[in-house]
Amino acid sequence: MARKHYPVEEIIKHLRTIEIETGRGTSIEDACRKIGVAYQNYYRWKKEYGGMPVDQVKRLKDIELENQRLRRLVSDLSIDNLILKEISSKNF
Secondary structure (H helix, E strand, O other), X not given: OOOOOOOHHHHHHHHHHHHHHHHOOOOHHHHHHHHXXXXXXXXXXXXXXXXXXXXXXXXXXXXXHHHXXXXXXXXXXXXXXXXXXXXXXXXX
16 A cells, blocks of 8 residues: 655644544544544654744755754765875875
């Protein structure tokens, strides 16, 4: 069965819906079943996005992508630097 990828806005909406349902006395498993999400997803989403508004989550994702890009750039430059040091250390 294929996994469904939820957008950030929908995840925040589902977290809020489950929070409202549990406030009414429904168990977490029943609230998750009502919106069609496994309760394991709820706990994972709550750990990652719990208490964050949508704009902060979008900003967090953008920062994570930028961080990934910068790490890749630094690793490429480090490799180039090592290659240049190795070449310059040899006596031709």
